[in-house]
Amino acid sequence: MTGRHTPRILAAVMALGLTGGCAPGPPPRPADPSVSVPPIPGSGLPGAARFRADPCAAVTVAQLDSLGFTGGDRSVDGRRCVTKFGPVAQVILSDRGNSLRTLYLEHARGHDTGNHWEPVTVDTIHPAVIVAIDDNIPSRQADGPLGCTLALAADNTTLVHITAATSTKPETGPWQHDPCGATRKIAELAVHNLSG
Secondary structure, X not given: OOOOOHHHHHHHHHHHHHHOOOOOOOOOOOOOOOOOOOOOOOOOOOOHHHHHHOHHHOOOHHHHHHOOOXXXXXXXXXXXXXXXXXXXXXXXXEOOOOOHHHHHHHHHOOOOOOOOOEEEXXXXXXXXXXXXXXXXXXXXXXXOOOEEEEEEEEEOOXXXXXXXXXXXXXXXXXXXXXXXXXXXXXXXXXXXHHOO
16 A cells, blocks of 8 residues: 555554554663682581571680780670770671672672772681771871771671771780781681581
């Protein structure tokens, strides 16, 4: 059928194509970035479930004392175990409800995972990441950072976040200028405690 009605039919078909039945859906979700996540030995630490139920199960006050911390006062705040040494210094063990793979994906996406990114191993085989370092004030940079946070993979669904805020306080013993060294030593204790 050709003639004077053809332009109107074409216009109607084009209008339907632009506004009708085939409306575009939401844009596809971008694919997860490709990340290489260090393997977790075996199925992880057997005591990971114990840690999720009680964050203080990872490290005892007596063990912190054995590292040189003194006078610890412990409390539990939801999913956090806080041990205070004096008015400022503290060690915090927390379960933030994510996994090592999630942490790596969030970092790859550019999301806030902390102000530092340093993959490390604990006890030679257990993957962890130092995710935050709290710098000292400019005039006291030589005294080392104020605090450090390390995320240790306890199993495929659990991270033990260990924060040591040592802040040059004598109550933290040899760690008052080395909070990241403290988090690594505490992580070694957590691996030992959660292995059984």
